[in-house]
Amino acid sequence: MDEVRKKENVLELQREIIEGISKDYFSVLLVELDQGQIYSYREAGSNGKRIADFCRSYHDRWTELLPAYAKDLVSDASRENFLEELSFEKLKSTNEDYSFTYEYMSDEGVLYYQARVSYVKKKDRTRAVVIGTRDIDDLIKKERLQKEELRKAYIQAENASKAKTDFLNSMSHDIRTPMNVILGYNQLMKKKLSDPVLVDYQKKIEQSGNLLLSIINDVLNMARIESGKSVLVESSESIVDMVEEVSNVFGAMAKEKEIVLDTKMDIKHKQVLCDSTKVKEILVNLIGNAIKYTPNGGHVTVDIKEFECSKEGYGTYQIQIIDTGIGMSESFIPTLFDPFTCEATGDIIGTGLGMPIVKKLVDMMGGTIDVESKLGKGSTFTITIDHKLGNEEKDKVKQEDLVVSKHSLEGKHVLLAEDNELNAEFSKIILEDCGLHVDLARDGLECVGKVIQKPVGTYDFILMDIQMPNMNGYLATQKIRAIPDKNTIPIIAMSANAFDEDKKQALKAGMDGYISKPIDMDKLQSQIIEILKEKAGQ
Structure with a gap:
């Protein structure tokens, strides 16, 4: 009887489970x-x-x-x-x-x-x-509702991202413009000073201004990298020139602190295909930090080596920045590349953005970065990146041609479109110092008007600011490109914005080149000569 009841209970349980x-x-x-x-x-x-x-x-x-x-x-x-x-x-x-x-x-x-x-x-x-x-009708409707809500949320996020990008572009221009004027005039003032006290004041203004501009750039660049707006723009560049250029920037700071700044090179191929702006940004952060965190009388070494690469036509480049500075604690190193993290270092100030930017840029290039550090012993940063090799002979000839041709710019007539009075004055001074004749337009509308009014051949090239009242640089360029017999005048964008997509937009609008402020005359001359030669060869 008990067996029968047990089987009935099992069957009842199974029925309840099936029913459930x-x-x-x-x-x-x-x-x-x-x-x-x-x-x-x-x-x-x-x-x-x-x-x-x-x-x-x-x-x-x-x-x-x-x-x-x-x-x-x-x-x-x-x-x-x-x-x-x-x-x-x-x-x-x-x-x-x-x-x-x-x-x-x-x-x-x-x-x-x-x-x-x-x-x-x-x-x-x-x-x-x-x-x-x-x-499942209710489930389908719920899924559709969720998809619609996700779609709306995605659109809102896209709009927020665009608003953020627009804000960053505006901030970049509005903040960098006065900073560039300050640094530009400070450079001009340096040539006129003879009083050692005033020279010292000028030097400190320059250092503080460069530090502030560096902090501004770090904040803006970090935001753009995180939003996915930063992209690689590659060209054939010399590894030697890039390292020497950045090292020279910190030469005076190293000398002031009595730091020995050494550069070692063991490479076969100097020319590589890379984004030179981003490579130099990496070097600026690492070399700058090495000098900043190394006490007086220390040693900083920049060691570049090239190794065989498994990919044909590529070289594996290792960059090591070695210092005898204050080092980092073992517990801090895992957080080194996190944004806004800084280890307490007494009077030395940092934003905590330099290292995260370096890490993200190295990642963009498909490279690796490693760090070894001990408190009181110093730090070693090792970056390894595979670069496509450039054409050594072609680039050698190109550089020689530029050096020979620079004197040919003397007497050239340039139309400078710049709405900021101080920027216009500063730019006019340095352009005239190079032997150029400068005609000034206060906005894009006036720039187009002068091109129309003047005879063909009056202007050898145009330097065009981007953000101007009445008509911006993009539209002014498009208007000039539509003028018969004058639509081939070389136009170079000259902007406070320094982002890759700004350069792309300038080229898309019909400009021939792009240079960021403050004007580096060597870079500007090189770019003008390249463009003029290119136009002459067409």
């Missing part, structure tokens, strides 16, 4: 795969009863029930695929025991149903499928 699992389905059928016989387990609601009626009408045969069910209860758009996916032949041909779901629309074309098919083995070892059908 099945309650979400308005129909549960078992289809035997040997003969196609149907057994109905659950018939809930009007839809369940309709399926049960089909079973009885078609003698509980799946091959007869399925077409009739599809004709009356499945939408035209879903019917063909429904018949294929749930056909007796397809159900029977599946050898593995597994489950799948199939979704389809009702005959009204507004409700969604889901059929869940599970393969089972009966006690007699024959196979069958259990098909449960449920209404």
Whole structure:
């Protein structure tokens, strides 16, 4: 009696479990795969009863029930695929025991149903499928609502990102413009000073101004890198020139602190294809930090090595910045590349952005960066990047041509479009110091007007500011490019913005070159000469 009761309890428990699992389905059928016989387990609601009626009408045969069910209860758009996916032949041909779901629309074309098919083995070892059908219309509507909300959230995020980019562009221009004027005039003042006290004041203004500009650039660059706006713009450059240029920038600072700044080179190929601006930004951060955190009388070494690369036409370049500075604690090193993290270093001030920028730039170039450091012993930063090799002979000839041709700029006539009075005055002074004749336009509209009014050949090239009232530099360039007989005048963008996409936009507008402020006359001369030679060769 107890055995009978125990079996009854087990059966009751199984029934309760099956009932609990099945309650979400308005129909549960078992289809035997040997003969196609149907057994109905659950018939809930009007839809369940309709399926049960089909079973009885078609003698509980799946091959007869399925077409009739599809004709009356499945939408035209879903019917063909429904018949294929749930056909007796397809159900029977599946050898593995597994489950799948199939979704389809009702005959009204507004409700969604889901059929869940599970393969089972009966006690007699024959196979069958259990098909449960449920209404998923609410789930579909919920998913659609969620997708719509995600779509709106994505649009809002895109708009916020664009607003952030626009804000950063504006901030870049508005902050860098006065800083460039300050640093530019400070450089001009340096040439006129003879009093040692005033020279010292000028030097400190220059150092502080450069530090402030560096901090501004770090904040703006970090934001742009994180927003995905920063891209690589590669050209053939000399590794030697890039390292020497950055090292020379810090020469005076190293000398003042009596730090020995050594540069070592062990490379076969000087010319590489790279984004020189970003490579120099990496070097500026690392060499600058090495000197900043190395006490007076210390030693900083910049060691460049080239190794064989597995990729044909490439070289593996290793840059090591080694200093005898204050070093870092072992606990701080794991957080070194996190934004806004700085280790307490007494009076030395930092934004905590330099190292994260370096890490992100190295990652962009597909390289690696490693650091070894001990408190009181110094630090070693090791960067390894594969660079495509450049054309050594071609670039050598190019550089020689530029050096020879620089004197040819004397007497050239330039139209300078600049709305900022101080920038215009400063730019005019340094251009005239190089022997150039300068004509000034206060905005893009005046610039276009002067090009139209003056005879053909008056202007050898135009220096065009980007952000100007009445007509910006992009539109002014497009207007000039539409003027017959004068549409080939070389136009070089001259902007406080220093981002890659600004340069791309300038070139897209029809400009021939791009230089950021404050003007570096050597770079400007080189670019003008290149463009003039290119135009002459056309």
